[in-house]
Amino acid sequence: MTHATLPDIVLEPVVRAALMEDLGQYGDITTSAVIPADVRYTARLNARADGMVSGMQIARIAFHLVDPSLTVETLVADGQPCRKGETLMVIEGAAASILSAERVALNFAGRLSGTASMTAAFVAETRGTDARITCTRKTTPGLRTVEKLAVLHGGGFNHRFSLSDAILIKDNHIAAAGGVRAVLEATKAAASHMVKVEIEVDRLDQLAEVLEVGGADVALLDNMDTPTIREAVKMVAGRMVVEASGNMVLERIAEVAATGVDYISSGALTHSARTLDIGLDF
Structure with missing residues (x-):
């Protein structure tokens, strides 16, 4: 650790x-x-x-x-x-x-x-894979720095510390901006070359559109079942970093890690430990 x-x-x-x-x-x-x-x-x-x-x-x-x-x-x-x-x-x-x-x-x-x-328990379930456990911004107001430090002490990794750290396009951004293509094109026009871009998808057809349009560095697979996550990893084929999130309880970590994802994020590490x-x- x-x-x-x-x-x-x-x-x-x-x-x-x-x-x-x-x-x-x-x-x-x-x-x-x-x-x-x-x-x-x-x-x-x-x-x-x-x-x-x-x-x-x-x-x-x-x-x-x-x-x-x-x-x-x-x-x-x-x-x-x-x-x-x-x-x-x-x-x-x-x-x-x-x-x-x-x-x-x-x-x-x-x-x-x-x-x-709790983080150490999650990390233990990833042994034998390249998957990393990471936290989220679901932290106690005013205590984010120390809670994220505790995740590091458990062998995990840190996600964004603030909204200004990276561009993370969520489902509500996609809905408000008019779709995957629209939000990615807007991001390409606005983002600095120094800023990473992650986009959340909950269906494989959305992921296919992300891969077609380009402009994102990380695909966030939200609330997908394990077979769908496995298929998504195959679709990406190493072209993007892949993060799985949503319902990432301890009992699922080993099977999700085995799909080939790069990161597994869980808000529970900081809000439910x-x-x-x-x-x-x-």
Whole structure:
């Protein structure tokens, strides 16, 4: 799996916003009331289930934003598997600081490790093929960067980060523009040579028209059954990148990967992954 990281400065605004939301106007009033400032502790982030780790970099940032004097040691890095009961991180320092950052650190670590774990399960189903697993823009508003980073930690790949990254012509674009030919001709007239073009099709006759007109780099096969996907790959014959999408549940991944598609995209990786159970223990 990948050990992808981003500079802390890119992730800090997301973590800072979460801390400000959690600390509210007056900070952690429970900890302030019951924990003396001079009490020091060692705490551990422990995995309570098997999975793929993500969010350790973000957890470290959370602890250090609350208290830069805390000592944080990461034992299992992002992009590494973990076993139930394994210690992922050790935090030493003021107990009050650790407690104030705990929930934000755990929220990120659990959620992102869940996404990484689900991605890893999808990737495992593609073994023996050249198919790659990729996410979509179906992300939590404000958390796209970190959720897509978690997909990388699970061994997957990233689709567009924003609407400005590439031209992706969907079914509604085709309907509004007047058909496949019309939308591709309009794209040819408007697109920079630096911009990739992907077009969604849900029927083989649409794909045939795409191949005839030209102008697209990627064919997105939407909600096709497996035999139709296989036929579409034969039609393309290597002239375009082929991506399969729609109803890409874990149970289908192996058979879809075997059709010869280049990518399999699933929004579930970022919108439906179960949180990995991670706890903080003093």
